[in-house]
Amino acid sequence: MTATAASVLAFSCGGGSHGEDWSDAGADVAAPDAGRRPVGNTGDAGPRDPEYDDDGWLRLDVDPDYECPNYTPTRADQMPPGIEWEPCPEHVLAVYPSCRRMKTDGAFNARLNGFRVAGRTGLVDPDGKVLLAFVRASGKVIHYLVGEADGSIRHAVHHDGAAPCRLEVARLARGRALYQFYRHDEDEDGRWRGYRWGAIGGALDEPAVVLESLVDEYRRYSAGPDVFLDGNAFRAWAPNAPVLGSLGERVHSVDPGIFVGEALFFGPNTGSDTHRVRIHQPGSGVRDFLWYGDDIASAAANFGTDGKDMVWIEAFGRTHVGDSWSAIDLVTAPYTTDPGKIDKRRLRSMEMVGLSPFVVGCGHAAPSSLYGSGHTITRLGDGRFTLFEDVRGADGGAGMAFTKTLAITCDEVFAEMIGIGGFDFSVVRIQLEDFGLGRALDGGR
Numbered sequence: 001m002t003a004t005a006a007s008v009l010a011f012s013c014g015g016g017s018h019g020e021d022w023s024d025a026g027a028d029v030a031a032p033d034a035g036r037r038p039v040g041n042t043g044d045a046g047p048r049d050p051e052y053d054d055d056g057w058l059r060l061d062v063d064p065d066y067e068c069p070n071y072t073p074t075r076a077d078q079m080p081p082g083i084e085w086e087p088c089p090e091h092v093l094a095v096y097p098s099c100r101r102m103k104t105d106g107a108f109n110a111r112l113n114g115f116r117v118a119g120r121t122g123l124v125d126p127d128g129k130v131l132l133a134f135v136r137a138s139g140k141v142i143h144y145l146v147g148e149a150d151g152s153i154r155h156a157v158h159h160d161g162a163a164p165c166r167l168e169v170a171r172l173a174r175g176r177a178l179y180q181f182y183r184h185d186e187d188e189d190g191r192w193r194g195y196r197w198g199a200i201g202g203a204l205d206e207p208a209v210v211l212e213s214l215v216d217e218y219r220r221y222s223a224g225p226d227v228f229l230d231g232n233a234f235r236a237w238a239p240n241a242p243v244l245g246s247l248g249e250r251v252h253s254v255d256p257g258i259f260v261g262e263a264l265f266f267g268p269n270t271g272s273d274t275h276r277v278r279i280h281q282p283g284s285g286v287r288d289f290l291w292y293g294d295d296i297a298s299a300a301a302n303f304g305t306d307g308k309d310m311v312w313i314e315a316f317g318r319t320h321v322g323d324s325w326s327a328i329d330l331v332t333a334p335y336t337t338d339p340g341k342i343d344k345r346r347l348r349s350m351e352m353v354g355l356s357p358f359v360v361g362c363g364h365a366a367p368s369s370l371y372g373s374g375h376t377i378t379r380l381g382d383g384r385f386t387l388f389e390d391v392r393g394a395d396g397g398a399g400m401a402f403t404k405t406l407a408i409t410c411d412e413v414f415a416e417m418i419g420i421g422g423f424d425f426s427v428v429r430i431q432l433e434d435f436g437l438g439r440a441l442d443g444g445r
Contacts, residue, residue: 062181062198063214068165071158072208080143082152092391098431119416119427120169122407130407133170146170146177154204173223173259177201180221209239222257229257260307263337275299289339304358308335309380311358311365332380347383361408370402379437386435
């Protein structure tokens with residue numbers, strides 16, 4: 001028996017085909033073989049179907065030239081167990097009394113510096129459900145999962161973590177998940193020689209497919225509800241789909257890009273010394289959204305939005321590229337796609353321009369990356385904020401520090417924490433009221 005991702009039983013159904021206006025671009029398309037190679041697999045029960053592993057998961061080969069397979073479940077009953085939560089350690093509860101962390105099976109994976117579970121991103125869907133993209137280690141197997149915070153796993157890929165192959169935790173869009181795959185080679189002296197890039201993903205509640213086999217150039221991917229962005233090219237959610245449109249020759253690879261419906265907000269990798277935010281929409285192409293022309297003394301960066309509020313950093317007052325900024329402000333505005341209708345409002349001063357977009361949710365915002373110190377969660381209505389505090393360990397032992405904001409709802413913050421001085425990651429959820437939000441800097445106007 002031979003199978004492809006197009007012929008296996010899906011968990012649920014979609015429909016349509018792609019077109020120039022993208023209205024049908026996100027629908028099911030018959031999947032070609034996508035370069036899969038047969039793999040021998042035998043066990044006590046005798047020969048198995050060569051396209052499946054011992055658990056019946058379908059093999060996905062992103063790289064046709066290297067033995068580095070990934071696998072995806074083809075039936076709902078093959079999905080890993082859903083997310084469960086337990087109280088955080090006592091020294092964390094002393095600071096954040098409502099804190100709960102994601103349960104694990106207790107097995108470290110030494111190949112990835114030793115961890116049980118690690119979070120990467122999140123999404124609050126239109127129904128208010130929180131989706132989390134995370135990695136769960138179980139012995140040598142690494143599961144890359146998307147699951148409801150209070151429900152079941154909705155998408156899954158597993159990979160054994162063997163060098164030089166890697167998956168990156170999913171980028172999420174409404175009803176979609178995309179995992180970036182890459183391989184780096186070594187020269188005779190053991191030095192990294194380069195990268196090859198590809199992508200796995202598809203609709204939630206369906207088996208993953210190979211969206212793009214490895215290519216010999218740098219690629220970053222962003223997930224949208226109807227299309228995904230491959231470098232600077234828009235493609236339908238189907239294996240090796242044709243290009244539907246482009247951001248233009250000068251935009252080489254967008255990371256990160258934020259989709260809100262058909263609109264894509266991004267900071268282009270153009271090699272320019274100016275910082276700006278641009279927008280692409282079908283029919284109108286690429287336009288400047290937040291930009292100060294070619295003035296290196298002003299910048300707009302770290303843009304984030306939940307489709308209701310927009311949040312970004314504005315910086316001013318440097319003389320040369322690489323100089324420090326004399327003023328950095330946190331700014332917000334109601335959501336719009338029209339640059340002429342941005343009704344911005346300064347919230348407060350900031351101490352740094354980060355490298356990651358803001359996570360925005362229910363009138364609050366926080367940087368997606370929390371590495372380092374001084375990061376805050378801010379209430380957009382009045383600019384009041386509080387710090388993400390590192391937690392000291394009990395009796396002088398190792399503490400915990402925040403590393404990522406995953407999602408913000410009207411009640412909770414979902415985040416990743418890491419053991420100080422170690423690699424023991426945790427995915428946590430904390431009630432907003434635990435943060436206090438009692439401080440205002442320079443008036444919070």
